[in-house]
Every structure is written in structure tokens, then in C-alpha cells.
Amino acid sequence: MPSRYDLDRDALADLLDGEPRYRVDQVWDGLYRQLAQPAELTTLPKALRSRLDDELPAALAPVAESTDRHGDTVKWLFELDDGARVETVLMHYRDRTTVCVSSQAGCAMGCGFCATGQAGFRRQMTTGEIVEQVVRAARRARDDGRRLGNVVFMGMGEPLANYDRVWPAVERLHGDLGLSARHLTLSTVGLVPAIRRLAGEDLPVNLAVSLHAANDGLRDELVPVNRRYPLSVLMGACADYLRAKGRRLSFEWALIDGTNDRPADARELAELARTLPLPAHVNLIPLNPTPGYATRGTPRDGVERFRHQLGDLGVNATVRRNRGTDIDAACGQLAARVDLRARPAS
Ligand code: SF4
Numbered sequence: 037m038p039s040r041y042d043l044d045r046d047a048l049a050d051l052l053d054g055e056p057r058y059r060v061d062q063v064w065d066g067l068y069r070q071l072a073q074p075a076e077l078t079t080l081p082k083a084l085r086s087r088l089d090d091e092l093p094a095a096l097a098p099v100a101e102s103t104d105r106h107g108d109t110v111k112w113l114f115e116l117d118d119g120a121r122v123e124t125v126l127m128h129y130r131d132r133t134t135v136c137v138s139s140q141a142g143c144a145m146g147c148g149f150c151a152t153g154q155a156g157f158r159r160q161m162t163t164g165e166i167v168e169q170v171v172r173a174a175r176r177a178r179d180d181g182r183r184l185g186n187v188v189f190m191g192m193g194e195p196l197a198n199y200d201r202v203w204p205a206v207e208r209l210h211g212d213l214g215l216s217a218r219h220l221t222l223s224t225v226g227l228v229p230a231i232r233r234l235a236g237e238d239l240p241v242n243l244a245v246s247l248h249a250a251n252d253g254l255r256d257e258l259v260p261v262n263r264r265y266p267l268s269v270l271m272g273a274c275a276d277y278l279r280a281k282g283r284r285l286s287f288e289w290a291l292i293d294g295t296n297d298r299p300a301d302a303r304e305l306a307e308l309a310r311t312l313p314l315p316a317h318v319n320l321i322p323l324n325p326t327p328g329y330a331t332r333g334t335p336r337d338g339v340e341r342f343r344h345q346l347g348d349l350g351v352n353a354t355v356r357r358n359r360g361t362d363i364d365a366a367c368g369q370l371a372a373r374v375d376l377r378a379r380p381a382s
Pocket residue numbers: 143144145146147150151152153154191192193194225246366367368369
């Protein structure tokens with residue numbers, strides 16, 4: 037049975053066949069504008085509410101919820117209908133509220149330093165499962181007196197490896213939840229055909245490329261998909277994306293001690309960034325240890341040194357603020373990175 041956010045309007049109209057036509061608008065508005073559950077839609081007759089509650093089930097069952105000390109970061113562990121588990125993180129910053137969503141249960145990309153990559157791929161998430169993460173986060177943000185404005189696809193999975201479900205979710209977030217395309221960011225380890233497909237879409241979303249290395253030898257090792265789409269090919273696709281969209285491109289760079297944090301790495305990264313038609317922004321992520329990967333993250337002073345080196349080379353770089361989670365920085369890292377007090381979800 038499709039979940040409540042898997043249905044498009046036509047499918048909802050089919051489900052409501054026999055009801056007055058305006059019921060479709062009422063239910064759609066309830067799900068996307070009011071962020072309500074069918075049982076809460078008091079404009080509907082009671083019998084219809086209860087029917088919809090049965091026939092439009094939620095896709096996500098909360099298993100655990102964690103918050104940081106200040107209540108600025110909320111992380112959920114959700115179970116899907118087949119028992120697969122995914123995570124979603126809501127972050128309140130001073131000037132914005134962002135949710136980081138998962139797009140696959142597990143991931144097949146096999147990046148060695150990533151907890152999700154080590155666990156392997158389980159299945160694609162559906163459009164409804166992706167959208168529902170955002171709706172739940174938006175609801176929580178509203179309860180916290182904030183408005184959810186940004187979505188980053190940097191949770192579990194490689195979003196562009198699930199393009200056919202992720203893109204309809206992006207369209208739903210934009211068209212029905214009213215989020216600006218400029219505030220939606222898709223991350224990728226560098227799936228070139230999908231980047232090219234993205235360049236042909238109408239909505240100008242942001243692209244975040246998980247780079248982590250600026251030479252093919254090291255990147256082959258850290259990000260195995262580089263063997264299929266080496267840096268020259270990836271940079272060509274990024275340049276074309278920038279020309280087509282004029283949107284911001286960011287490089288994600290998980291700093292691994294002694295591996296990709298040396299002066300030579302900064303120089304290679306700066307050279308690579310210079311090949312693009314618009315300046316790229318670099319997000320530096322001090323890597324947290326994961327059980328299957330012996331290498332440790334760059335210490336704090338090394339992170340700052342690397343950032344200064346990039347700055348001296350004319351590359352804008354930001355170190356991700358550590359707020360108990362850096363989930364908005366590197367896909368799949370959250371299983372190992374989040375250190376919040378968990379409690380069972382109600
Ligand atoms: S870093 Fe991202 S793409 Fe790589 S294995 Fe982890 S989730 Fe997948």
C-alpha cells in the first residue's frame with residue numbers, strides 16, 4: 037500500500053472517487069500546507085478521516101529521537117515498512133532551519149570512511165518516504181517556533197543513484213511544500229550521467245559534490261566511484277552544471293589526518309576549483325572515526341591550517357560547525373557522527 041506522501045494528486049483523486057471534488061484539495065492542503073495527519077483534518081467528515089487514516093498510512097515509524105542539550109538539533113531514527121532504518125536530522129541555526137534527509141536505506145557507493153558505505157546497500161527509498169522526512173521535520177520546526185526553509189540530501193545514501201524517486205520528491209518539496217529550489221541541495225559522490233540529467237531539469241537546485249581528494253589516485257581509494265568517473269570527467273560535468281544553472285556548487289571534503297590534509301592536497305584542490313567557470317565553496321568536515329576505518333580525522337589545529345592554506349590560494353572554505361552532529365556535511369556519516377542523547381520515540 038502506498039504511503040500518504042507517495043500519492044500524487046491524480047492518485048489521491050482516484051482514492052477519493054465518489055467524494056465531492058473539493059475533497060482532493062482539502063486533503064492535499066491538509067497534508068502539505070497544514071502538515072497534518074488525515075485524522076487531524078477536522079474539515080472532513082469523521083468516517084472519511086478514519087478511512088484515510090487506514091488507506092494512507094505513514095511511511096516512517098519513529099524508533100528513536102535524540103536532541104542536543106540546547107534543542108537545536110533533533111535526530112530521528114525511522115523504521116520503514118520492511119524494517120530498514122534511516123535517519124533524519126533537523127538543525128536550527130541562528131538564521132535558518134535545515135533538515136538533512138536520507139535517500140536510500142544503506143548505500144552501494146562503498147566509501148571506506150563512511151559508516152553507511154561500510155554497511156552496504158539495502159534498498160531505494162520511495163518518493164513518499166523522502167517527502168515524509170521533510171514534512172515531519174517541518175512540523176517539528178513549527179512546534180519549535182521556526183520555519184523549515186532548507187533541505188539537504190546528505191543523509192544516508194547517494195541521492196543521484198535514486199534519481200527517479202528523489203527528483204519527484206524535490207518537485208513535491210518545491211511545488212507543494214513551497215520550498216525554494218535555491219534552498220534545496222542534492223549531494224553526490226560524482227555520478228556524472230545523473231549530474232548531466234540534473235542540469236536539464238527546470239528547478240535550479242544546489243549541487244554538493246563529495247570530493248574528498250583532488251587527484252585520481254587518492255580519490256580512487258577514498259571514493260571508489262571515481263574509477264568509473266575520474267576527476268576530469270566529473271569536473272567537466274560540474275562545469276556544465278554551473279553554466280546551465282548558475283547555481284552554487286560546493287565541494288565536501290572530509291579531512292583525514294595525514295591523508296588529504298597536507299599542503300599538496302590544498303594546492304591540488306585549489307587547482308581543480310580553478311577549472312570551474314564559477315567559484316566553488318569548500319566545506320571542510322573534520323572526520324569522525326568509524327569502526328571499520330582505522331584512519332583518524334584531522335585534529336582541530338590541522339583543520340584550521342588547511343582552511344588557511346585554501347584561503348591563501350583563493351578558495352573560500354568553511355569548517356562545519358560541530359553541533360553534536362555534522363550530518364549536513366557528508367552523506368552517510370551520521371550513524372558514526374551523531375553523539376546525542378537518544379530516547380525512544382513516542
Ligand atoms: S559517503 Fe555517501 S556516497 Fe559514500 S558510501 Fe557513504 S553514504 Fe554512500
